[in-house]
Amino acid sequence: MTHSPKNNRYPVFTIVIALAITLGGIVGSANAAIFGGYSEYYIPGREEQMASVFTTDFPASAAAGMHTVISVTATGDNTTVYYDHWEDGYEFDPGDPENTYDLKYILDAGEVQTLVGNNIPVFPRGTGVYFDGGDRLYTAGTSVTVSRSSWTEADGPNLAISWELFPIKPFLTDYTIPVGQDVAGAPLFYSDFELVYVLVQSVSDNNTVQIDDPTTAFVDVTTTLNTGETTQLFNTNAGTHVSGTSPIQVHFIVGATSRGSFEARGFNAMPDSLWDTAYANPVSGASGGADTDLYLYNPNTTSIIVEYADTAGSGEFTIPARETRSYSDGAGRFVPQNSGAALTSDNVFWGIGSADTESRTYDWGFSLVPQNFLTNEYFLSWAPGTSDPAPAQNGSPAYVTAVFDDTVVFVDYSPTDGVPDVNLTLDSLDSQTFFDPDNVNTGMHIWGSNILAVAWGQDADAAGTSNPFLDLGTANLPMPAEWIDLTLGV
Secondary structure (H helix, E strand, O other): OEEOOOOOOOOOHHHHHHHHHHHHOOOOHHHOOOEEEEEEEEOOOOHHHHHHHHHHOOOOOOOOOEEEEEEEEEOOOOEEEEEEOOOOOOOOOOOOHHHOOOEEEEEOOOOEEEEEEEEEOOOOOOOOOOOOOOOEEEEEEEOEEEEEEEEEOOOHHHOEEEEEOOOOOOOEEEEEOOOOHHHOOOOOOOHHHOEEEEEEEEOOOOEEEEEEOOOOOOOOEEEEEOOOOEEEEEOOOOOOEEEEEEEEEEEEEEEOOOOOOOOEEEEEOOOHHHOEEEEEEOOOEOOOOOOEEEEEEOOOOOOEEEEEEEOOEEEEEEEOOOOEEEHHHHHOOOEOEOEOEEEEEEEEEEEEEEEOOOOOOOOEEEEOOEHHHOOOEEEOOOOEOOOOOOOOOOOOOEEEEEOOOOEEEEEEOOOOOOOOOEEEEEOEOEEEEEOOOOOEOOOOEEEEOOOEEEEEEOOOOOOOOOOOOOOOEEEOOOOOHHHOEEEEEO
């Protein structure tokens, strides 16, 4: 349900009562990972930044403006989403929510609010009000799943990126980018990274932000940002460090032009202090050479050994200090079909994944989520099968892998009703794709008897090579209790 700006003036205690009702109505194993609380989000990437990425090195055109899709999926009933446009200043006050929002939406479990910005002008941006980068969300009730997708109107979603979005609570002050343009050439030849662009957003005022490429003599960017403001550094190298005097969020976009004009992948950066020693990758390879590869970075001052396993076998490989190595180099193969990948080490590391690596046909990217944050329940945000308003095909499923053997996985297709449409048992390292029969996976509810890793993105075995199929995808973030302002765990 949508409410018009600032015209529903209920007292604050109404929210408290609604929250109590919401939490009281959540029962059953399907909600084991759902928590009640409050979350705040900022939409990253101002539109002029996004247009600069798509038009500086790619032959894209921003003449018709930018296209943005912001999606919010509720994990429980009576979840309130307050929307605050940046254009008129950040007015929303959590202490007086019913009198300070621009827009309000009330969502039940599995319901999705998709907000689309069409023909957003750039160069200059102007003062018009759109759903776009810089906007703010505040949610009350249960946790939500949020994503942001972007492309130029003229070129469409064949040159596009998607980002899964963290709430601001896990934001920290230090981030390291695991790939860069230096790994695209000899001796590694990881050509997905011929172009690397880093974008940084502050979520507080008077925040001194620095971006430091380790291959240059000095800190490359030093600037002071206020809430919602952004900065960037283009053409960066592996190990680029981003810091703020207060919390920031960091995203990066990579691309290649040597194989043609349309290849880009988007990634959500994980704060350095949240990096872990174990990861589960849910995205399998496809047939016909559409390979999935992982790129792992060792932040330590000494080399580390990474143990790996997939359905084709297991082994180990070494990553030198402060260097990047691919899964295919270490394991001697790409991630197999119908297989996830398990990665562990005695020391912290982090990585990202490229679907259809070193190709522009089905290109999309995803970040690895530390295993200690994974949960047993997920809702997909914006996840259509194609870009058509009413898709006739489904080329972009959910990817699910189990961390432990004999994990029973349940899937409730959207619109959800709490009753699983599919259930099957997965062993560790199995990767299963799920396609909603109505060709729109948005809002799909996935849960299991044990923890899962989940992603959404294009499947080369199901999608065509051009429009309306989407060269997009994201990891699907869990929502552990420590990432929200928790009021009650259910």
